[in-house]
Amino acid sequence: MDTLSYKTISANKETADKKWLIVNAENETLGRLSSKIAQVLRGKNKPNFTPHADCGDNVIVINAEKINLSGNKWETKKYIRHTGYTGGQRSALAKELLEKKPFALVEKAVKGMLPKNKLGRQLFRNLYVYVGTEHPHEGQQPKEFNINSIK
Numbered sequence: 001m002d003t004l005s006y007k008t009i010s011a012n013k014e015t016a017d018k019k020w021l022i023v024n025a026e027n028e029t030l031g032r033l034s035s036k037i038a039q040v041l042r043g044k045n046k047p048n049f050t051p052h053a054d055c056g057d058n059v060i061v062i063n064a065e066k067i068n069l070s071g072n073k074w075e076t077k078k079y080i081r082h083t084g085y086t087g088g089q090r091s092a093l094a095k096e097l098l099e100k101k102p103f104a105l106v107e108k109a110v111k112g113m114l115p116k117n118k119l120g121r122q123l124f125r126n127l128y129v130y131v132g133t134e135h136p137h138e139g140q141q142p143k144e145f146n147i148n149s150i151k
Contacts, residue, residue, distance in 0.1 A: 009048055010050050010053075011049070011050040011053050011055040012050070012055075013053060015048075016043070016056075017046075017055075018056070018126075019057045019058070019143065020060065020140040021040065021057050021058070021142060021145035022061075022062060022142045022144050022145060023059055023061050023062070024063055024144075025062065025063045025066060025067050025106060026063040027068060028067060028068065028147070029067075029069070030069055030106070031070075033067070033106070033109075033147060034106065034109035034110045034112075034113055035113055036147045036148075037059055037061065037110050037147065039150060040056055040147075041057070041110070041114065041123045041124075041126055041127060042114070042115075043055035043056035045150055053119075054123060054126070056126060057126070058127075058128070058142075060128045060135050060137055060142055061127070061130065062130050062132065062133050062134075062135060063131075063132065063133060064102050064103045064105065064106050064129050064130060064131050065098065065102035065131045067098075067102075069094060074093070074094050075093065076093075077093065077094040078094075079092050079094065079097055079104075079108065103131055106129045107127065107129050110127055
C-alpha cells in the first residue's frame with residue numbers, strides 16, 4: 001500500500017517570504033485600516049501563517065495625515081500617556097495628536113492590535129508610517145497593496 005505523507009510546513013524567519021507593501025491611508029477609517037494592517041504584519045493573510053514566528057510582510061503606510069475617524073471621535077477620543085513623575089498624566093485629543101504627530105494615530109492603533117509580547121514588538125518594527133506620499137524605501141521595490149482585499 002502506497003501512502004502519501006504530507007507534512008505541515010511551519011514558517012520561520014528564514015522561510016517567511018517577506019514582501020514590502022505600500023498602503024495608502026487616504027480616506028480610510030482608522031480602526032478598519034489598522035486591523036487589516038495588523039493582520040498583514042502578523043502574516044495571517046498567508047497560507048503558511050505560524051503563530052509564534054514573524055512571517056508577516058513589511059508595510060509602508062503613506063498619507064497618514066488624511067486618515068478618517070467615524071462619528072465625533074476627533075473631539076472626544078483621548079490618548080493618555082504618563083511622564084513617569086507624580087501627577088504626570090497627560091492627555092491629548094485625536095485632533096491635537098493629528099496636528100502634532102499625524103503618523104502617531106496609525107502607529108498607536110496598529111500597535112494596540114498586535115500581541116503584547118516580544119513577537120508583537122518585533123512585528124511593530126515592520127511598520128513604517130509616513131506623512132505624505134514620499135518614503136525612503138524605494139530600494140526595497142514595494143508593491144501597491146489594496147488593504148480592502150483582506151476580509
